[in-house]
Amino acid sequence: MSNLIKEKDQFSLVDQLAGESELSRGDLKTLIDTRNDNVAEYLFEKAREVRHAVYGRDIFIRGLVEFTNYCKNDCYYCGIRKSNLKADRYRLTPEQILDCCAQGYELGFRTFVLQGGEDPHYTDDLMTLIVTNIKSTFPDCAVTLSLGERSKESYLRFFKAGADRYLLRHETRNEIHYASLHPAAMSLRDRLRCLSDLRDIGYQVGCGFMVGSPGQTTDCLVDDLMFIKEFGPHMVGIGPFIPHQDTPLSGQPAGTLELTVFLLGIIRLLEPRVLLPATTALGTISPTGRELGVMAGANVVMPNLSPVGVRKKYLLYDNKICTGDEAAECRFCIQRRMANIGYHIAISRGDHAALQFQTSRESQVQAALAG
Ligand code: 5AD
Ligand code: FES
Numbered sequence: 001m002s003n004l005i006k007e008k009d010q011f012s013l014v015d016q017l018a019g020e021s022e023l024s025r026g027d028l029k030t031l032i033d034t035r036n037d038n039v040a041e042y043l044f045e046k047a048r049e050v051r052h053a054v055y056g057r058d059i060f061i062r063g064l065v066e067f068t069n070y071c072k073n074d075c076y077y078c079g080i081r082k083s084n085l086k087a088d089r090y091r092l093t094p095e096q097i098l099d100c101c102a103q104g105y106e107l108g109f110r111t112f113v114l115q116g117g118e119d120p121h122y123t124d125d126l127m128t129l130i131v132t133n134i135k136s137t138f139p140d141c142a143v144t145l146s147l148g149e150r151s152k153e154s155y156l157r158f159f160k161a162g163a164d165r166y167l168l169r170h171e172t173r174n175e176i177h178y179a180s181l182h183p184a185a186m187s188l189r190d191r192l193r194c195l196s197d198l199r200d201i202g203y204q205v206g207c208g209f210m211v212g213s214p215g216q217t218t219d220c221l222v223d224d225l226m227f228i229k230e231f232g233p234h235m236v237g238i239g240p241f242i243p244h245q246d247t248p249l250s251g252q253p254a255g256t257l258e259l260t261v262f263l264l265g266i267i268r269l270l271e272p273r274v275l276l277p278a279t280t281a282l283g284t285i286s287p288t289g290r291e292l293g294v295m296a297g298a299n300v301v302m303p304n305l306s307p308v309g310v311r312k313k314y315l316l317y318d319n320k321i322c323t324g325d326e327a328a329e330c331r332f333c334i335q336r337r338m339a340n341i342g343y344h345i346a347i348s349r350g351d352h353a354a355l356q357f358q359t360s361r362e363s364q365v366q367a368a369l370a371g
Pocket of ligand 2: 071072073074075078080081082117118
């Protein structure tokens with residue numbers, strides 16, 4: 001009996017979240033701590049309804065170019081941390097990066113994500129050159145940067161060169177937890193400063209966190225969710241923590257598929273229009289992880305465009321998928337997987353719904369003025 005009442009309460013929490021796009025700290029905590037399969041199924045149903053209303057059955061694809069695995073940071077969880085002397089380091093030249101984009105363009109990608117460690121080799125001048133080249137060669141494409149923390153001036157230069165979006169996961173919104181995952185030289189304060197700089201400049205901004213990272217409690221997750229609600233990012237990247245053998249956290253258990261997809265469902269309802277990827281890490285802990293992510297409310301996938309020769313070197317965690325596959329293989333594999341669950345890949349930039357609306361409204365206004 002008490003179980004039934006409990007379940008009824010949980011269903012009404014999901015209804016409230018779906019109806020109001022918010023929930024109190026205490027209710028979020030209850031929803032997470034007392035979740036079960038039935039409630040999860042109900043949550044996913046609501047999350048899909050919301051995403052279908054905003055984005056239909058389109059899946060946006062992003063071509064990921066992992067252009068350097070050098071990193072000056074030493075995050076305890078990350079396989080390309082500077083203290084990992086076993087990592088086989090590489091850098092792509094601007095020409096190699098442009099080649100990846102050209103191949104991606106042929107495959108239907110209209111967003112390129114340049115992701116790398118924090119590598120001082122890529123100065124502001126060099127990054128500006130790379131972004132300028134991509135934008136002038138592919139003017140109909142969006143460029144997303146994911147290169148970690150930089151000064152506001154640097155972010156502004158890249159934006160002026162044409163970069164559209166920036167991904168910088170906050171990793172955890174809890175100070176103590178942040179300090180347990182990063183060396184003293186890094187701080188949550190700096191991370192949050194970067195995120196607000198990026199937003200102030202005008203980027204479409206993505207934050208995010210790992211699920212099940214060592215020391216993460218439900219309270220930490222609630223902190224993360226409340227932060228997302230307060231910050232209102234355009235994108236949220238979450239995936240399970242997966243230990244990497246040559247890091248200080250090698251012996252720790254991985255985050256679970258079950259909790260990750262549950263949180264994807266919650267995030268879709270908290271921020272109905274958010275661009276929400278089913279991440280490679282999710283595909284790594286389960287063979288159907290990305291499909292289950294989409295069924296829980298995700299609407300983006302990020303197949304790899306990096307040259308096959310460097311794929312095995314960009315290892316943030318163990319057993320990463322797709323490290324032996326050509327860009328075209330991943331592209332069509334994703335298409336098949338999405339078709340199997342009733343979704344299709346959109347050949348478009350895949351901007352946030354607020355900006356798509358703005359663009360179409362702007363063109364209507366222009367047409368009205370012209371006519
Ligand atoms: N497991 C899962 N995700 C990881 N990341 C880094 N290391 C790991 C790991 N071991 C994530 C971080 C980072 C993003 C690029 O990859 O959240 O922001
Ligand atoms: Fe570079 Fe973690 S060590 S992002």
